[in-house]
Amino acid sequence: MPQPQIVDSHCHLDFPDFDGEHAEIVARAVEAGVTRMVTICTRLHNEPQVRAIAETFDPVFYAAGIHPMRAGEEPLIAVDRLVALAGHPKFVGIGETGLDYHYTADSAARQQESLHIHIEAARRTGLPLIIHARDADDDMARILSEEHAAGAFSCVMHCFSSGAGLARTALDLGFYLSMSGIAAFPRSSELREIFAAAPLDRILVETDAPYLAPPPHRGKRNEPAYAALTARVGAEVFGLDYAGFAARTSANFDRLFAKAAAWEKPR
Structure with a gap:
Protein backbone atom coordinates (compact mmCIF):
# COMPACT_ATOMS: atom_id res chain seq x y z
CA MET A 1 0.00 0.00 0.00
CA PRO A 2 1.50 3.38 -0.97
CA GLN A 3 2.71 5.74 1.73
CA PRO A 4 0.20 8.58 2.38
CA GLN A 5 1.59 11.87 1.08
CA ILE A 6 1.77 14.94 3.32
CA VAL A 7 3.13 18.47 2.87
CA ASP A 8 5.44 20.45 5.15
CA SER A 9 4.02 23.89 4.43
CA HIS A 10 6.67 25.81 6.43
CA CYS A 11 10.31 25.05 7.21
CA HIS A 12 13.67 26.84 7.14
CA LEU A 13 16.12 24.71 5.20
CA ASP A 14 18.63 27.55 4.82
CA PHE A 15 19.25 27.75 8.57
CA PRO A 16 22.73 26.68 9.74
CA ASP A 17 21.23 23.65 11.51
CA PHE A 18 20.98 21.96 8.10
CA ASP A 19 24.27 23.03 6.52
CA GLY A 20 25.73 20.29 4.35
CA GLU A 21 22.76 17.98 4.90
CA HIS A 22 20.12 19.22 2.48
CA ALA A 23 20.13 16.12 0.28
CA GLU A 24 19.77 13.82 3.29
CA ILE A 25 17.06 16.00 4.88
CA VAL A 26 14.98 16.03 1.69
CA ALA A 27 15.48 12.28 1.16
CA ARG A 28 14.31 11.48 4.69
CA ALA A 29 11.26 13.68 4.20
CA VAL A 30 10.28 11.95 0.98
CA GLU A 31 10.80 8.55 2.61
CA ALA A 32 8.38 9.61 5.37
CA GLY A 33 5.78 10.61 2.76
CA VAL A 34 6.49 14.36 2.97
CA THR A 35 6.67 14.90 -0.75
CA ARG A 36 6.64 18.72 -0.80
CA MET A 37 8.20 21.35 1.45
CA VAL A 38 8.06 25.16 1.47
CA THR A 39 11.27 26.66 2.82
CA ILE A 40 10.84 30.20 4.13
CA CYS A 41 13.25 33.11 3.78
CA THR A 42 13.09 35.42 6.82
CA ARG A 43 15.77 37.96 5.84
CA LEU A 44 15.79 39.26 2.28
CA HIS A 45 19.55 39.18 1.93
CA ASN A 46 19.30 35.39 2.33
CA GLU A 47 16.85 35.03 -0.55
CA PRO A 48 19.49 33.80 -3.06
CA GLN A 49 20.47 30.91 -0.76
CA VAL A 50 16.86 29.96 -0.12
CA ARG A 51 16.07 30.12 -3.82
CA ALA A 52 19.08 27.91 -4.60
CA ILE A 53 17.76 25.17 -2.30
CA ALA A 54 14.38 25.24 -4.05
CA GLU A 55 16.10 25.13 -7.45
CA THR A 56 18.23 22.14 -6.41
CA PHE A 57 15.50 19.88 -5.01
CA ASP A 58 12.29 19.14 -6.90
CA PRO A 59 10.12 18.70 -3.74
CA VAL A 60 11.19 22.08 -2.32
CA PHE A 61 9.41 25.40 -2.97
CA TYR A 62 10.09 28.72 -1.29
CA ALA A 63 8.67 31.97 0.01
CA ALA A 64 10.36 35.17 1.13
CA GLY A 65 9.70 38.12 3.38
CA ILE A 66 10.95 39.90 6.47
CA HIS A 67 10.20 38.11 9.73
CA PRO A 68 8.54 40.47 12.24
CA MET A 69 11.32 39.87 14.76
CA ARG A 70 13.76 41.16 12.13
CA ALA A 71 11.64 44.14 11.05
CA GLY A 72 13.38 46.48 13.46
CA GLU A 73 16.82 45.70 12.09
CA GLU A 74 16.18 45.09 8.39
CA PRO A 75 15.42 47.75 5.76
CA LEU A 76 11.78 47.79 4.75
CA ILE A 77 11.28 46.03 1.44
CA ALA A 78 9.43 47.70 -1.42
CA VAL A 79 6.26 46.04 -2.66
CA ASP A 80 7.68 46.03 -6.18
CA ARG A 81 10.69 44.00 -5.07
CA LEU A 82 8.54 41.34 -3.47
CA VAL A 83 6.43 41.23 -6.62
CA ALA A 84 9.57 40.83 -8.73
CA LEU A 85 10.87 37.98 -6.55
CA ALA A 86 7.52 36.26 -6.93
CA GLY A 87 8.19 35.85 -10.64
CA HIS A 88 10.38 32.81 -9.91
CA PRO A 89 8.52 29.59 -10.80
CA LYS A 90 9.12 28.04 -7.37
CA PHE A 91 8.35 31.19 -5.32
CA VAL A 92 4.92 30.33 -3.90
CA GLY A 93 4.15 32.64 -0.94
CA ILE A 94 4.72 36.08 0.60
CA GLY A 95 6.43 36.06 3.99
CA GLU A 96 6.78 35.15 6.61
CA THR A 97 5.59 38.45 7.96
CA GLY A 98 3.35 39.40 10.86
CA LEU A 99 3.60 40.67 14.42
CA ASP A 100 5.67 39.39 17.35
CA TYR A 101 5.34 41.33 20.59
CA HIS A 102 6.85 38.62 22.78
CA TYR A 103 10.48 39.65 22.43
CA THR A 104 10.28 42.56 19.98
CA ALA A 105 7.34 44.71 21.09
CA ASP A 106 9.62 47.76 20.88
CA SER A 107 9.49 47.50 17.08
CA ALA A 108 5.68 47.10 16.92
CA ALA A 109 5.14 50.13 14.67
CA ARG A 110 7.83 48.99 12.25
CA GLN A 111 6.42 45.46 12.24
CA GLN A 112 3.00 46.81 11.33
CA GLU A 113 4.44 48.90 8.51
CA SER A 114 6.26 45.87 7.15
CA LEU A 115 3.11 43.76 7.44
CA HIS A 116 1.12 46.23 5.34
CA ILE A 117 3.79 46.05 2.61
CA HIS A 118 3.65 42.26 2.52
CA ILE A 119 -0.14 42.28 2.39
CA GLU A 120 -0.08 44.53 -0.67
CA ALA A 121 2.43 42.20 -2.33
CA ALA A 122 0.12 39.25 -1.62
CA ARG A 123 -2.74 41.13 -3.25
CA ARG A 124 -0.72 42.00 -6.35
CA THR A 125 0.74 38.55 -6.86
CA GLY A 126 -2.24 36.46 -5.80
CA LEU A 127 0.12 34.39 -3.64
CA ALA A 133 1.62 36.02 15.17
CA ARG A 134 2.84 35.96 18.76
CA ASP A 135 1.41 37.91 21.70
CA ALA A 136 -0.24 40.32 19.25
CA ASP A 137 -3.72 38.87 18.75
CA ASP A 138 -5.70 42.12 18.92
CA ASP A 139 -3.51 44.10 16.51
CA MET A 140 -3.23 41.13 14.19
CA ALA A 141 -6.99 40.58 14.04
CA ARG A 142 -7.60 44.28 13.46
CA ILE A 143 -5.01 44.70 10.69
CA LEU A 144 -5.99 41.54 8.83
CA SER A 145 -9.68 42.47 9.01
CA GLU A 146 -9.14 46.05 7.87
CA GLU A 147 -6.79 45.09 5.08
CA HIS A 148 -9.00 42.28 3.82
CA ALA A 149 -11.97 44.65 3.71
CA ALA A 150 -9.85 47.01 1.60
CA GLY A 151 -8.92 44.28 -0.88
CA ALA A 152 -9.02 40.50 -0.60
CA PHE A 153 -5.94 38.29 -0.27
CA SER A 154 -5.32 34.71 0.84
CA CYS A 155 -3.40 33.82 3.98
CA VAL A 156 -2.15 31.08 6.29
CA MET A 157 -1.62 31.63 9.99
CA HIS A 158 1.64 29.72 10.24
CA CYS A 159 2.44 27.67 13.35
CA PHE A 160 -0.87 28.76 14.83
CA SER A 161 -0.68 28.92 18.62
CA SER A 162 -2.69 32.07 19.37
CA GLY A 163 -6.09 32.34 21.02
CA ALA A 164 -9.51 31.25 19.83
CA GLY A 165 -10.49 34.83 18.99
CA LEU A 166 -7.72 35.27 16.42
CA ALA A 167 -8.51 31.82 15.03
CA ARG A 168 -12.15 32.82 14.51
CA THR A 169 -11.15 36.10 12.84
CA ALA A 170 -8.76 34.31 10.49
CA LEU A 171 -11.27 31.62 9.59
CA ASP A 172 -14.06 34.17 9.06
CA LEU A 173 -11.77 35.91 6.54
CA GLY A 174 -11.32 32.64 4.66
CA PHE A 175 -7.77 32.06 5.92
CA TYR A 176 -6.05 28.83 6.91
CA LEU A 177 -4.54 27.63 10.21
CA SER A 178 -1.32 25.64 10.14
CA MET A 179 -0.65 22.94 12.69
CA SER A 180 2.93 22.64 13.95
CA GLY A 181 4.61 20.40 16.49
CA ILE A 182 3.22 22.63 19.25
CA ALA A 183 -0.18 21.05 18.63
CA ALA A 184 1.35 17.65 19.41
CA PHE A 185 2.79 18.67 22.78
CA PRO A 186 1.00 16.95 25.68
CA ARG A 187 0.06 20.25 27.36
CA SER A 188 -1.44 21.78 24.19
CA SER A 189 -4.97 20.49 24.75
CA GLU A 190 -6.51 23.99 24.45
CA LEU A 191 -4.75 24.53 21.13
CA ARG A 192 -5.96 21.15 19.87
CA GLU A 193 -9.50 22.21 20.80
CA ILE A 194 -9.10 25.37 18.68
CA PHE A 195 -8.03 23.26 15.72
CA ALA A 196 -10.84 20.75 16.31
CA ALA A 197 -13.38 23.59 16.10
CA ALA A 198 -12.01 24.75 12.73
CA PRO A 199 -13.21 23.48 9.35
CA LEU A 200 -11.00 20.64 8.16
CA ASP A 201 -10.69 22.26 4.74
CA ARG A 202 -8.73 25.15 6.31
CA ILE A 203 -6.01 23.12 8.03
CA LEU A 204 -2.39 22.77 6.93
CA VAL A 205 0.54 20.93 8.52
CA GLU A 206 4.08 22.22 9.00
CA THR A 207 7.25 21.67 10.99
CA ASP A 208 8.79 25.16 11.29
CA ALA A 209 12.02 23.12 11.22
CA PRO A 210 14.54 23.31 12.76
CA TYR A 211 12.25 24.41 15.62
CA LEU A 212 9.36 22.83 17.53
CA ALA A 213 9.96 19.14 16.91
CA PRO A 214 6.93 17.03 17.87
CA PRO A 215 7.18 14.08 20.24
CA PRO A 216 9.17 11.85 20.40
CA HIS A 217 11.80 14.32 19.13
CA ARG A 218 10.80 17.32 21.26
CA GLY A 219 13.82 19.40 22.26
CA LYS A 220 15.87 18.11 19.35
CA ARG A 221 16.34 19.47 15.85
CA ASN A 222 13.15 19.32 13.84
CA GLU A 223 13.14 18.41 10.15
CA PRO A 224 10.51 18.13 7.40
CA ALA A 225 10.14 14.35 7.81
CA TYR A 226 8.54 14.99 11.20
CA ALA A 227 5.55 16.71 9.58
CA ALA A 228 4.17 13.18 9.36
CA LEU A 229 4.29 12.89 13.16
CA THR A 230 2.33 16.10 13.68
CA ALA A 231 -0.13 14.99 11.01
CA ARG A 232 -0.82 11.79 12.94
CA VAL A 233 -1.82 13.90 15.93
CA GLY A 234 -3.91 16.07 13.62
CA ALA A 235 -5.70 12.98 12.37
CA GLU A 236 -6.66 12.13 15.96
CA VAL A 237 -7.89 15.68 16.55
CA PHE A 238 -10.23 15.45 13.57
CA GLY A 239 -11.24 11.82 14.12
CA LEU A 240 -9.73 10.60 10.87
CA ASP A 241 -7.27 7.92 9.94
CA TYR A 242 -3.84 9.18 9.00
CA ALA A 243 -4.26 8.61 5.26
CA GLY A 244 -7.49 10.58 5.22
CA PHE A 245 -6.04 13.51 7.14
CA ALA A 246 -2.93 13.54 4.96
CA ALA A 247 -5.07 13.61 1.82
CA ARG A 248 -7.33 16.39 3.10
CA THR A 249 -4.52 18.66 4.28
CA SER A 250 -2.55 18.07 1.09
CA ALA A 251 -5.62 19.12 -0.90
CA ASN A 252 -5.88 22.22 1.29
CA PHE A 253 -2.25 23.04 0.53
CA ASP A 254 -2.90 22.67 -3.21
CA ARG A 255 -5.86 25.02 -2.98
CA LEU A 256 -3.99 27.73 -1.07
CA PHE A 257 -0.56 27.29 -2.67
CA ALA A 258 -1.94 26.85 -6.16
CA LYS A 259 1.33 27.87 -7.79
CA ALA A 260 3.14 25.00 -6.07
CA ALA A 261 0.37 22.60 -7.06
CA ALA A 262 0.66 23.65 -10.72
CA TRP A 263 4.46 23.49 -10.89
CA GLU A 264 5.93 20.96 -13.26
CA LYS A 265 9.57 19.93 -13.43
CA PRO A 266 11.23 21.41 -16.55
CA ARG A 267 11.97 18.77 -19.15
Missing part, protein backbone atom coordinates in the same frame (compact mmCIF):
# COMPACT_ATOMS: atom_id res chain seq x y z
CA PRO A 128 -0.80 33.48 -0.07
CA LEU A 129 0.43 35.63 2.79
CA ILE A 130 2.34 33.67 5.46
CA ILE A 131 1.65 35.13 8.91
CA HIS A 132 3.62 34.81 12.14
Whole structure:
Protein backbone atom coordinates (compact mmCIF):
# COMPACT_ATOMS: atom_id res chain seq x y z
CA MET A 1 0.00 0.00 0.00
CA PRO A 2 1.50 3.38 -0.97
CA GLN A 3 2.71 5.74 1.73
CA PRO A 4 0.20 8.58 2.38
CA GLN A 5 1.59 11.87 1.08
CA ILE A 6 1.77 14.94 3.32
CA VAL A 7 3.13 18.47 2.87
CA ASP A 8 5.44 20.45 5.15
CA SER A 9 4.02 23.89 4.43
CA HIS A 10 6.67 25.81 6.43
CA CYS A 11 10.31 25.05 7.21
CA HIS A 12 13.67 26.84 7.14
CA LEU A 13 16.12 24.71 5.20
CA ASP A 14 18.63 27.55 4.82
CA PHE A 15 19.25 27.75 8.57
CA PRO A 16 22.73 26.68 9.74
CA ASP A 17 21.23 23.65 11.51
CA PHE A 18 20.98 21.96 8.10
CA ASP A 19 24.27 23.03 6.52
CA GLY A 20 25.73 20.29 4.35
CA GLU A 21 22.76 17.98 4.90
CA HIS A 22 20.12 19.22 2.48
CA ALA A 23 20.13 16.12 0.28
CA GLU A 24 19.77 13.82 3.29
CA ILE A 25 17.06 16.00 4.88
CA VAL A 26 14.98 16.03 1.69
CA ALA A 27 15.48 12.28 1.16
CA ARG A 28 14.31 11.48 4.69
CA ALA A 29 11.26 13.68 4.20
CA VAL A 30 10.28 11.95 0.98
CA GLU A 31 10.80 8.55 2.61
CA ALA A 32 8.38 9.61 5.37
CA GLY A 33 5.78 10.61 2.76
CA VAL A 34 6.49 14.36 2.97
CA THR A 35 6.67 14.90 -0.75
CA ARG A 36 6.64 18.72 -0.80
CA MET A 37 8.20 21.35 1.45
CA VAL A 38 8.06 25.16 1.47
CA THR A 39 11.27 26.66 2.82
CA ILE A 40 10.84 30.20 4.13
CA CYS A 41 13.25 33.11 3.78
CA THR A 42 13.09 35.42 6.82
CA ARG A 43 15.77 37.96 5.84
CA LEU A 44 15.79 39.26 2.28
CA HIS A 45 19.55 39.18 1.93
CA ASN A 46 19.30 35.39 2.33
CA GLU A 47 16.85 35.03 -0.55
CA PRO A 48 19.49 33.80 -3.06
CA GLN A 49 20.47 30.91 -0.76
CA VAL A 50 16.86 29.96 -0.12
CA ARG A 51 16.07 30.12 -3.82
CA ALA A 52 19.08 27.91 -4.60
CA ILE A 53 17.76 25.17 -2.30
CA ALA A 54 14.38 25.24 -4.05
CA GLU A 55 16.10 25.13 -7.45
CA THR A 56 18.23 22.14 -6.41
CA PHE A 57 15.50 19.88 -5.01
CA ASP A 58 12.29 19.14 -6.90
CA PRO A 59 10.12 18.70 -3.74
CA VAL A 60 11.19 22.08 -2.32
CA PHE A 61 9.41 25.40 -2.97
CA TYR A 62 10.09 28.72 -1.29
CA ALA A 63 8.67 31.97 0.01
CA ALA A 64 10.36 35.17 1.13
CA GLY A 65 9.70 38.12 3.38
CA ILE A 66 10.95 39.90 6.47
CA HIS A 67 10.20 38.11 9.73
CA PRO A 68 8.54 40.47 12.24
CA MET A 69 11.32 39.87 14.76
CA ARG A 70 13.76 41.16 12.13
CA ALA A 71 11.64 44.14 11.05
CA GLY A 72 13.38 46.48 13.46
CA GLU A 73 16.82 45.70 12.09
CA GLU A 74 16.18 45.09 8.39
CA PRO A 75 15.42 47.75 5.76
CA LEU A 76 11.78 47.79 4.75
CA ILE A 77 11.28 46.03 1.44
CA ALA A 78 9.43 47.70 -1.42
CA VAL A 79 6.26 46.04 -2.66
CA ASP A 80 7.68 46.03 -6.18
CA ARG A 81 10.69 44.00 -5.07
CA LEU A 82 8.54 41.34 -3.47
CA VAL A 83 6.43 41.23 -6.62
CA ALA A 84 9.57 40.83 -8.73
CA LEU A 85 10.87 37.98 -6.55
CA ALA A 86 7.52 36.26 -6.93
CA GLY A 87 8.19 35.85 -10.64
CA HIS A 88 10.38 32.81 -9.91
CA PRO A 89 8.52 29.59 -10.80
CA LYS A 90 9.12 28.04 -7.37
CA PHE A 91 8.35 31.19 -5.32
CA VAL A 92 4.92 30.33 -3.90
CA GLY A 93 4.15 32.64 -0.94
CA ILE A 94 4.72 36.08 0.60
CA GLY A 95 6.43 36.06 3.99
CA GLU A 96 6.78 35.15 6.61
CA THR A 97 5.59 38.45 7.96
CA GLY A 98 3.35 39.40 10.86
CA LEU A 99 3.60 40.67 14.42
CA ASP A 100 5.67 39.39 17.35
CA TYR A 101 5.34 41.33 20.59
CA HIS A 102 6.85 38.62 22.78
CA TYR A 103 10.48 39.65 22.43
CA THR A 104 10.28 42.56 19.98
CA ALA A 105 7.34 44.71 21.09
CA ASP A 106 9.62 47.76 20.88
CA SER A 107 9.49 47.50 17.08
CA ALA A 108 5.68 47.10 16.92
CA ALA A 109 5.14 50.13 14.67
CA ARG A 110 7.83 48.99 12.25
CA GLN A 111 6.42 45.46 12.24
CA GLN A 112 3.00 46.81 11.33
CA GLU A 113 4.44 48.90 8.51
CA SER A 114 6.26 45.87 7.15
CA LEU A 115 3.11 43.76 7.44
CA HIS A 116 1.12 46.23 5.34
CA ILE A 117 3.79 46.05 2.61
CA HIS A 118 3.65 42.26 2.52
CA ILE A 119 -0.14 42.28 2.39
CA GLU A 120 -0.08 44.53 -0.67
CA ALA A 121 2.43 42.20 -2.33
CA ALA A 122 0.12 39.25 -1.62
CA ARG A 123 -2.74 41.13 -3.25
CA ARG A 124 -0.72 42.00 -6.35
CA THR A 125 0.74 38.55 -6.86
CA GLY A 126 -2.24 36.46 -5.80
CA LEU A 127 0.12 34.39 -3.64
CA PRO A 128 -0.80 33.48 -0.07
CA LEU A 129 0.43 35.63 2.79
CA ILE A 130 2.34 33.67 5.46
CA ILE A 131 1.65 35.13 8.91
CA HIS A 132 3.62 34.81 12.14
CA ALA A 133 1.62 36.02 15.17
CA ARG A 134 2.84 35.96 18.76
CA ASP A 135 1.41 37.91 21.70
CA ALA A 136 -0.24 40.32 19.25
CA ASP A 137 -3.72 38.87 18.75
CA ASP A 138 -5.70 42.12 18.92
CA ASP A 139 -3.51 44.10 16.51
CA MET A 140 -3.23 41.13 14.19
CA ALA A 141 -6.99 40.58 14.04
CA ARG A 142 -7.60 44.28 13.46
CA ILE A 143 -5.01 44.70 10.69
CA LEU A 144 -5.99 41.54 8.83
CA SER A 145 -9.68 42.47 9.01
CA GLU A 146 -9.14 46.05 7.87
CA GLU A 147 -6.79 45.09 5.08
CA HIS A 148 -9.00 42.28 3.82
CA ALA A 149 -11.97 44.65 3.71
CA ALA A 150 -9.85 47.01 1.60
CA GLY A 151 -8.92 44.28 -0.88
CA ALA A 152 -9.02 40.50 -0.60
CA PHE A 153 -5.94 38.29 -0.27
CA SER A 154 -5.32 34.71 0.84
CA CYS A 155 -3.40 33.82 3.98
CA VAL A 156 -2.15 31.08 6.29
CA MET A 157 -1.62 31.63 9.99
CA HIS A 158 1.64 29.72 10.24
CA CYS A 159 2.44 27.67 13.35
CA PHE A 160 -0.87 28.76 14.83
CA SER A 161 -0.68 28.92 18.62
CA SER A 162 -2.69 32.07 19.37
CA GLY A 163 -6.09 32.34 21.02
CA ALA A 164 -9.51 31.25 19.83
CA GLY A 165 -10.49 34.83 18.99
CA LEU A 166 -7.72 35.27 16.42
CA ALA A 167 -8.51 31.82 15.03
CA ARG A 168 -12.15 32.82 14.51
CA THR A 169 -11.15 36.10 12.84
CA ALA A 170 -8.76 34.31 10.49
CA LEU A 171 -11.27 31.62 9.59
CA ASP A 172 -14.06 34.17 9.06
CA LEU A 173 -11.77 35.91 6.54
CA GLY A 174 -11.32 32.64 4.66
CA PHE A 175 -7.77 32.06 5.92
CA TYR A 176 -6.05 28.83 6.91
CA LEU A 177 -4.54 27.63 10.21
CA SER A 178 -1.32 25.64 10.14
CA MET A 179 -0.65 22.94 12.69
CA SER A 180 2.93 22.64 13.95
CA GLY A 181 4.61 20.40 16.49
CA ILE A 182 3.22 22.63 19.25
CA ALA A 183 -0.18 21.05 18.63
CA ALA A 184 1.35 17.65 19.41
CA PHE A 185 2.79 18.67 22.78
CA PRO A 186 1.00 16.95 25.68
CA ARG A 187 0.06 20.25 27.36
CA SER A 188 -1.44 21.78 24.19
CA SER A 189 -4.97 20.49 24.75
CA GLU A 190 -6.51 23.99 24.45
CA LEU A 191 -4.75 24.53 21.13
CA ARG A 192 -5.96 21.15 19.87
CA GLU A 193 -9.50 22.21 20.80
CA ILE A 194 -9.10 25.37 18.68
CA PHE A 195 -8.03 23.26 15.72
CA ALA A 196 -10.84 20.75 16.31
CA ALA A 197 -13.38 23.59 16.10
CA ALA A 198 -12.01 24.75 12.73
CA PRO A 199 -13.21 23.48 9.35
CA LEU A 200 -11.00 20.64 8.16
CA ASP A 201 -10.69 22.26 4.74
CA ARG A 202 -8.73 25.15 6.31
CA ILE A 203 -6.01 23.12 8.03
CA LEU A 204 -2.39 22.77 6.93
CA VAL A 205 0.54 20.93 8.52
CA GLU A 206 4.08 22.22 9.00
CA THR A 207 7.25 21.67 10.99
CA ASP A 208 8.79 25.16 11.29
CA ALA A 209 12.02 23.12 11.22
CA PRO A 210 14.54 23.31 12.76
CA TYR A 211 12.25 24.41 15.62
CA LEU A 212 9.36 22.83 17.53
CA ALA A 213 9.96 19.14 16.91
CA PRO A 214 6.93 17.03 17.87
CA PRO A 215 7.18 14.08 20.24
CA PRO A 216 9.17 11.85 20.40
CA HIS A 217 11.80 14.32 19.13
CA ARG A 218 10.80 17.32 21.26
CA GLY A 219 13.82 19.40 22.26
CA LYS A 220 15.87 18.11 19.35
CA ARG A 221 16.34 19.47 15.85
CA ASN A 222 13.15 19.32 13.84
CA GLU A 223 13.14 18.41 10.15
CA PRO A 224 10.51 18.13 7.40
CA ALA A 225 10.14 14.35 7.81
CA TYR A 226 8.54 14.99 11.20
CA ALA A 227 5.55 16.71 9.58
CA ALA A 228 4.17 13.18 9.36
CA LEU A 229 4.29 12.89 13.16
CA THR A 230 2.33 16.10 13.68
CA ALA A 231 -0.13 14.99 11.01
CA ARG A 232 -0.82 11.79 12.94
CA VAL A 233 -1.82 13.90 15.93
CA GLY A 234 -3.91 16.07 13.62
CA ALA A 235 -5.70 12.98 12.37
CA GLU A 236 -6.66 12.13 15.96
CA VAL A 237 -7.89 15.68 16.55
CA PHE A 238 -10.23 15.45 13.57
CA GLY A 239 -11.24 11.82 14.12
CA LEU A 240 -9.73 10.60 10.87
CA ASP A 241 -7.27 7.92 9.94
CA TYR A 242 -3.84 9.18 9.00
CA ALA A 243 -4.26 8.61 5.26
CA GLY A 244 -7.49 10.58 5.22
CA PHE A 245 -6.04 13.51 7.14
CA ALA A 246 -2.93 13.54 4.96
CA ALA A 247 -5.07 13.61 1.82
CA ARG A 248 -7.33 16.39 3.10
CA THR A 249 -4.52 18.66 4.28
CA SER A 250 -2.55 18.07 1.09
CA ALA A 251 -5.62 19.12 -0.90
CA ASN A 252 -5.88 22.22 1.29
CA PHE A 253 -2.25 23.04 0.53
CA ASP A 254 -2.90 22.67 -3.21
CA ARG A 255 -5.86 25.02 -2.98
CA LEU A 256 -3.99 27.73 -1.07
CA PHE A 257 -0.56 27.29 -2.67
CA ALA A 258 -1.94 26.85 -6.16
CA LYS A 259 1.33 27.87 -7.79
CA ALA A 260 3.14 25.00 -6.07
CA ALA A 261 0.37 22.60 -7.06
CA ALA A 262 0.66 23.65 -10.72
CA TRP A 263 4.46 23.49 -10.89
CA GLU A 264 5.93 20.96 -13.26
CA LYS A 265 9.57 19.93 -13.43
CA PRO A 266 11.23 21.41 -16.55
CA ARG A 267 11.97 18.77 -19.15
